[in-house]
Amino acid sequence: xxxFGLKALFLSLLLFGSWFFPPTRSIWDKLxxxxxxxxxxxxxxxxxxxYFWAFANGHTMDWIHDIVMLxxxxxxxxxxxxxxxxxxxxxxxxxxxxxxxxxxxINKFLFTTLIEIPRQGPSLVVENSFLLSKHVNLSNVxxxxxxxxxxxxxxxxxxxxxxxxxxxxxxxxxxxxLYALFFCLPRMISGAHWLTDNLIGSGSIALFALxxxxxxxxxxxxxxxxxxxxxxxKHEESQEPLR
Numbered sequence: 001x002x003x004f005g006l007k008a009l010f011l012s013l014l015l016f017g018s019w020f021f022p023p024t025r026s027i028w029d030k031l032x033x034x035x036x037x038x039x040x041x042x043x044x045x046x047x048x049x050x051y052f053w054a055f056a057n058g059h060t061m062d063w064i065h066d067i068v069m070l071x072x073x074x075x076x077x078x079x080x081x082x083x084x085x086x087x088x089x090x091x092x093x094x095x096x097x098x099x100x101x102x103x104x105x106i107n108k109f110l111f112t113t114l115i116e117i118p119r120q121g122p123s124l125v126v127e128n129s130f131l132l133s134k135h136v137n138l139s140n141v142x143x144x145x146x147x148x149x150x151x152x153x154x155x156x157x158x159x160x161x162x163x164x165x166x167x168x169x170x171x172x173x174x175x176x177x178l179y180a181l182f183f184c185l186p187r188m189i190s191g192a193h194w195l196t197d198n199l200i201g202s203g204s205i206a207l208f209a210l211x212x213x214x215x216x217x218x219x220x221x222x223x224x225x226x227x228x229x230x231x232x233x234k235h236e237e238s239q240e241p242l243r
Contacts (some may be wrong), residue, residue, distance in 0.1 A: 005215015012207035019200045032194040036122040036129075039189045043130045054136035056186040057143070065153075065183055069160050072176060076168050088167075090226045094219060095163045099156055102209050107152050111201075121145040123191025132190050143190035150201025151193045157183035158198070158206035166214055 001009070018024040043050050055061060073095065077088040111117065123129040123144050133141045157180035165173030184202075187193040213219040 001211065001215050005211040008207045008211035008215055012204045012211065015200050015207070016204040019196060028196050028200065032122070032196050033126070035195045036126060036188065036191065039185070040122070040126075040130050040191055043132065043135075043189065047135075050132060050136050051138070053186055053189050054132045054138045054141045056182075057132065057190050057192075058138060058140045061186070065156075068179065072160075072164060072172065072179075076164070076172060086227060086230065087223065090223050090230070091167055093226070094222055095159075095167075098163075098209060098213055099159050102155060102159060102205060103152065106205050106209075107150060107155055111150060112147070117149045118147060119149040119194075119197075121148040121192045122194055126191070129191050141190065142187060142192045145192045148193050148197045150205060151184065151187065151197040152202075153187060154184050154193070154198030154202030155205050157181075158202050159209060162206060162210055166210075 019028060043053065073092040077085055077092055080088045121144055123131060124146070132143050160183075161173065161176045161180040164176035168176075184193075184198045188195060188198070
């Protein structure tokens with residue numbers, strides 16, 4: 001594992017451990033409460049604002065997020081030089097695969113089957129929370145949950161942002177970071193997730209995934225093997241006689 005991988009792994013363990021260490025956990029809990037009260041408090045008395053965040057919380061917005069992330073990746077591939085596009089296309093495929101594997105294996109399996117961390121969302125803990133589902137006539141508005149840690153949207157958003165920084169540099173990374181923030185906000189405003197569900201839960205998962213992929217030769221090795229396979233396939237097809 002290279003220096004980047006070691007740093008990412010150390011930071012992942014440090015973040016995750018700080019959530020279980022009583023002195024730092026009390027700081028995180030206070031920050032969680034302050035952030036939720038501030039964000040959720042912006043909904044009171046603003047119908048247009050309520051509708052916007054209710055829509056941003058629904059299933060339709062999940063499809064929009066997928067499209068926007070694919071646009072980021074598509075632009076990254078498209079602006080590359082002709083000889084770079086195959087490499088960038090393979091990188092795009094691997095990034096999507098890594099996000100999917102993390103979502104299924106870690107968020108949906110590890111933290112729901114093997115590691116149970118029961119944690120109610122803020123709307124079920126903080127009295128007088130503003131519930132969007134009671135004020136906006138939209139279906140599938142998620143503002144309550146009995147198991148909020150870690151955040152599913154947060155894991156996807158942070159991995160997406162990290163890939164954009166690592167592959168596309170600052171000009172892709174900064175816009176991706178801003179979009180990742182918007183990606184995470186709806187569930188935090190509505191009361192389905194605490195700040196630390198994303199910052200610590202999703203952040204630890206994302207850093208751990210990055211330590212194994214970009215912190216080792218795994219990503220580069222898979223990319224090069226896939227590129228060689230595709231080039232060989234293309235070459236074989238070009239050598240086939242016409243019928």
